[in-house]
Structure formats: C-alpha cells, structure tokens
Amino acid sequence: MSLNIIKPGIYSLLQDGGRYGYHSMGITSGGPLDRDAFRWANILCENPQESAAIEITVGGLIIESTIKTTLALTGADIPISINKQPVELWQSHAINPGDRIELGFARRGSRGYLAVKGGFKIEPIFKSIATVPREGLGGLNADGSPLKAGDILPCEPTTEQTSQWQLPEHLRPDYPQNSVRLRVVLGYQQDAFSDAQKQQFVNAQYRVSKNCDRMGYRLEGPEISPAIDGILSEGICLGAIQFPADGQPIILLNDRQTMGGYPKIGSLLSVDIGKLAQLSAGSQLRFEAISIDQAQSLLINHEKQFLNGPGKLIKTSN
Amino acid sequence: MSGQQTISIAGENALIVYFSDTPSEKTSREIAQTAKKVSTYLGANLIDLVPSYASLLVIFDPFKTDHHSVRRAIRTALKPTTKSTTSASQQTNSASRVTLPVYYSSESGPDLQLVADSAGLSQQEVIAIHQQTEYLVYAIGFAPGFAYLGEVDPRIATTRLATPRQQVPRGAVAIADRQTAVYPAQSPGGWNLIGLCPTLMFDPKSTPSMPIKVGDQVRFEAVDRATFIALGGELSLGNKLGDKP
Numbered sequence: 001m002s003l004n005i006i007k008p009g010i011y012s013l014l015q016d017g018g019r020y021g022y023h024s025m026g027i028t029s030g031g032p033l034d035r036d037a038f039r040w041a042n043i044l045c046e047n048p049q050e051s052a053a054i055e056i057t058v059g060g061l062i063i064e065s066t067i068k069t070t071l072a073l074t075g076a077d078i079p080i081s082i083n084k085q086p087v088e089l090w091q092s093h094a095i096n097p098g099d100r101i102e103l104g105f106a107r108r109g110s111r112g113y114l115a116v117k118g119g120f121k122i123e124p125i126f127k128s129i130a131t132v133p134r135e136g137l138g139g140l141n142a143d144g145s146p147l148k149a150g151d152i153l154p155c156e157p158t159t160e161q162t163s164q165w166q167l168p169e170h171l172r173p174d175y176p177q178n179s180v181r182l183r184v185v186l187g188y189q190q191d192a193f194s195d196a197q198k199q200q201f202v203n204a205q206y207r208v209s210k211n212c213d214r215m216g217y218r219l220e221g222p223e224i225s226p227a228i229d230g231i232l233s234e235g236i237c238l239g240a241i242q243f244p245a246d247g248q249p250i251i252l253l254n255d256r257q258t259m260g261g262y263p264k265i266g267s268l269l270s271v272d273i274g275k276l277a278q279l280s281a282g283s284q285l286r287f288e289a290i291s292i293d294q295a296q297s298l299l300i301n302h303e304k305q306f307l308n309g310p311g312k313l314i315k316t317s318n
Numbered sequence: 319m320s321g322q323q324t325i326s327i328a329g330e331n332a333l334i335v336y337f338s339d340t341p342s343e344k345t346s347r348e349i350a351q352t353a354k355k356v357s358t359y360l361g362a363n364l365i366d367l368v369p370s371y372a373s374l375l376v377i378f379d380p381f382k383t384d385h386h387s388v389r390r391a392i393r394t395a396l397k398p399t400t401k402s403t404t405s406a407s408q409q410t411n412s413a414s415r416v417t418l419p420v421y422y423s424s425e426s427g428p429d430l431q432l433v434a435d436s437a438g439l440s441q442q443e444v445i446a447i448h449q450q451t452e453y454l455v456y457a458i459g460f461a462p463g464f465a466y467l468g469e470v471d472p473r474i475a476t477t478r479l480a481t482p483r484q485q486v487p488r489g490a491v492a493i494a495d496r497q498t499a500v501y502p503a504q505s506p507g508g509w510n511l512i513g514l515c516p517t518l519m520f521d522p523k524s525t526p527s528m529p530i531k532v533g534d535q536v537r538f539e540a541v542d543r544a545t546f547i548a549l550g551g552e553l554s555l556g557n558k559l560g561d562k563p
Contacts, residue, residue, distance in 0.1 A: 023366040025528055026462045125522050135462050137522060187327035233457060235368025235375025237332035258368055259459030267329030292385050295330040299380055
C-alpha cells in the first residue's frame with residue numbers, strides 16, 4: 001500500500017499547499033515553488049489541488065509501486081518511464097503493483113511534481129506535511145528530512161476503474177529560460193531607493209546565480225545600494241526582494257526566514273514565483289513594476305484556470 | 319494609540335504596519351493589541367501575521383478580500399478605543415511571566431569569559447546582571463521558536479562574534495548587543511554563548527510548542543550543573559537534531 005523510494009534523486013521533498021498561521025512562532029510556509037505545476041499534477045490524478053505530492057528538483061527519482069494506482073508528472077521537462085517505457089508528462093498514467101517509475105534529469109526547467117491518486121497518507125505537523133529541512137518540520141516522519149532511499153510513502157490503491165487525463169498543450173507552461181519578465185509590486189522600503197535606482201531595477205538585466213535554493217534566489221546584476229543598509233527586523237512575505245550590502249537582490253521564497261533586517265524594494269507576484277523557480281543558474285530575467293490593484297486582478301484572472309481545473313482536461317482512457 | 323503608525327504595501331497580498339522607529343515595551347504592547355484586533359476583524363480572510371520589534375506584517379487571502387478592505391480593518395484596529403481596553407489589566411491579559419533556568423559556566427557558555435572581559439567584569443557579575451533584567455519577547459523569528467529578548471543591561475551588551483559558529487547547540491543562552499536569546503535548535507550563529515537552558519524552546523510534538531510568545535516577560539534563573547542535568551539538559555555540544563552543518 002505504498003510507493004517506495006528506490007532512489008531519491010538530487011533533491012526530492014514531500015509538499016502540500018504549505019504551512020500557514022504559524023509565522024508568529026517563526027515557522028515559515030514551505031509548499032511547492034511552482035504552485036501551478038503542483039496543482040495540475042494533483043488535478044490530473046483527480047485529487048484536491050493541494051494534496052501531498054513530491055517536488056523533484058532536477059530529477060533522478062526512482063520509485064516502485066506496491067499498488068494499483070494512477071500518477072502524473074508535471075513541471076520541468078524531466079524524462080519519465082514506467083518499466084523502461086517512456087511516457088508523457090502532463091498526463092496521468094495507470095500504475096500496477098511492481099511497476100518501476102524512473103525519472104531522468106530535467107532538459108528544461110528545474111522542478112517537477114509527481115502526484116499519486118488519493119495523495120500520500122502522511123501525518124501533518126502544524127497542519128501541513130510540507131517539508132522544510134531547515135526547520136526540521138514536515139515530510140514522511142514530520143522531521144523535515146528530504147526523501148531518501150528506502151522511504152515507504154503510504155497511499156491507498158484505487159479500487160474502481162480510473163480514467164486517465166491529459167492537460168491540453170496550450171495550458172502547459174513552456175518555462176522559457178531567458179528573457180523572462182517577472183512582475184513586482186513595489187513596497188516595503190521602496191522609499192529608501194532613489195527614483196534612479198528603481199528605474200535601474202526595472203531596466204536592468206539580471207542573471208540567476210548559483211546561490212539559489214528554496215529559501216531564496218540570489219540574482220546578479222548592477223549593484224543597487226539603498227540609502228539604508230539595515231532595518232529593524234520585520235516580517236517577510238513570499239517573494240520579497242531584499243538588497244543586502246553587496247547590492248545584489250535576493251528573492252525570498254517558500255522556505256524563507258519569517259523575519260529579516262535587509263531593506264526590501266517590494267515583492268514578486270506569486271504567479272511569477274513558479275517561473276523563477278524553473279530557471280537555472282545563468283538564466284536572464286528582467287523585472288516589471290505593477291500596482292497592487294493590477295497584481296490582484298492578474299492573480300484572480302490567473303486563478304480562473306484552476307476554478308474548474310478538471311474541466312480543462314482531455315480524457316485519454318477510461 | 320498615538321497615530322504615528324504608517325501602513326505600507328509589502329506584496330500583492332500583504333500590508334505592513336510600522337508603529338515606531340525604535341522598539342519599546344509600549345510599541346510591543348500596541349503591536350500585540352493590533353495583531354489581536356486585526357485577527358478578529360479579518361477572520362478567515364487572514365492568512366498569517368508577523369509581529370516584530372516595531373512592525374506588524376499582515377498577510378491576507380487575496381481571493382477573499384483586497385488591500386483596500388484590509389487597510390480599513392487595520393486602521394480600525396489602530397483607532398484608540400475606550401480607556402478600559404488600554405488599561406493595564408487588558409494589556410497584560412494574554413502576556414505571561416516565564417522563568418527559564420540557565421546553567422551559566424564556561425563549560426556551558428564558551429563566550430562567558432569573553433563577555434566578562436569586554437565588560438571589565440567577573441563571570442559572576444555577568445551572570446548576576448543577566449538575571450537582574452526582566453526581558454520582553456520582542457519578536458520570534460530566524461528559526462521556529464527563536465525569541466528575541468530585550469533589552470540586555472548595557473554593561474554586558476556584547477557585539478556579535480566576528481566569525482559565526484557553524485554549530486551553536488540547542489538551548490544555548492546568548493547575547494548580541496542588547497538582545498538575548500535561547501537557541502531553540504542547533505544552528506549556525508554568531509551570538510555570544512554564556513550558558514545553557516534545559517527548557518525546550520520549541521517542541522513541535524507538545525502543546526503549546528513554545529513556553530513563550532511575543533509580548534511575554536522572561537526572567538533567567540541560575541541553576542547548578544546537577545539541576546541543569548536533572549531538568550533534562552545535555553552538555554554535549556553535539557545535541558543536534560540532524561540538520562546539515
């Protein structure tokens with residue numbers, strides 16, 4: 001009654017929608033970096049959108065199923081095979097007991113999402129199974145450990161005949177690796193940046209550095225040093241863009257510290273965090289500043305595709 | 319409240335309220351009260367709150383409300399209400415006084431002598447001064463359960479280590495400038511270590527998970543080595559939980 005981890009690959013973590021309501025204890029949110037791909041994986045498996053799934057960074061995961069079920073891989077273009085037979089991403093596949101599912105390494109993008117029908121049956125901690133290794137919270141044993149060989153992920157077998165589904169091509173993100181435009185709402189200490197610095201921030205071309213993880217993405221570009229070099233530590237929201245003393249921005253992501261003392265120019269839109277998390281070191285990007293009202297309508301518009309997610313799918317078999 | 323607060327945009331679904339330029343007990347009380355009211359006003363529209371030294375971050379659900387409504391709710395929460403709600407009894411109704419035992423020594427606090435030297439005091443004087451203050455929990459962050467306590471008596475305020483340690487043990491009682499804290503888990507850190515506290519500052523498996531919360535008052539009380547061990551303290555610096563170096 002499980003999916004067994006034969007090889008965890010580079011870095012694979014159990015994630016659900018995230019851990020909310022505990023920031024005042026210093027507990028961060030965690031959750032999938034590419035929330036859209038994560039949700040499509042669940043929708044393809046006929047699950048509630050935020051069911052537990054595996055976030056695979058780059059690839060290399062090998063699992064074996066002990067049950068009859070359905071699974072789907074979305075996100076980065078990671079080759080996937082079932083018993084050595086290559087199969088498609090962005091669609092669900094029937095799995096039988098003994099089947100071996102092998103993932104190669106991403107040819108485009110960085111994060112893949114593997115969901116299984118019914119999700120994984122794992123005890124939450126602070127209401128979530130989202131794995132945050134730095135905090136020692138979440139995951140299979142609730143202690144923040146990433147997946148490792150020998151882990152047994154409990155899940156229920158399917159009993160009735162299950163349909164298989166596919167996401168139409170036009171709805172699949174293509175994860176461009178260059179000339180990416182990321183939208184930002186200016187805020188926080190934006191007044192500590194001069195108009196010229198703000199102009200420079202939106203005009204400049206930035207490169208994704210090698211120092212990127214689930215806490216934050218460090219970018220390389222023109223040096224921008226605001227009028228202040230530190231502030232009283234304050235709450236950091238998802239996507240906040242901080243400028244430490246070296247003038248190179250860090251975009252704070254799902255596993256960020258809840259508080260910090262570097263000046264921030266604003267925050268990235270949540271819908272663009274997935275785009276950023278799919279980039280690799282050396283990718284180039286630019287920022288675009290939009291108003292908070294524009295951001296909210298973009299967000300609501302973007303969410304429409306998920307309001308009737310299952311209705312967007314094409315049935316491939318009964 | 320004084321009406322000095324400003325509300326700024328933090329992100330697409332977050333506003334931040336700035337109460338003051340400098341932290342103080344009064345500001346902390348205002349933040350705690352505002353957090354409580356905002357939480358009541360926003361109900362299910364609230365996703366999370368981060369109270370800190372002089373600010374409150376309010377994260378809301380952008381599919382249920384918008385920044386205009388949240389700003390209005392915050393403004394209402396900031397309005398001074400009748401005298402009774404700001405009376406001393408109300409201010410302390412949710413704050414607790416907590417005493418934490420500490421085994422102060424060079425064995426449990428490798429920087430105790432350094433703090434004494436830079437203060438021009440004896441170890442015993444440093445230990446006595448650290449216990450004399452009742453500290454306020456200004457904020458919790460950095461890691462789950464890491465509480466920033468202030469303010470440390472200026473006589474023993476010590477700047478951070480030039481090179482942070484790779485591993486500070488769980489329970490380490492530390493000083494950085496006018497702040498003090500107990501490390502809730504093993505982690506890297508640059509604060510000056512003066513002792514060890516046997517009380518778990520963060521235990522996800524118990525309820526409540528933390529012995530203190532923002533706004534509480536904390537006192538430290540010296541215990542000897544035997545008492546420290548009897549209270550569950552561990553002296554090996556390798557009392558780690560398995561996180562990476």
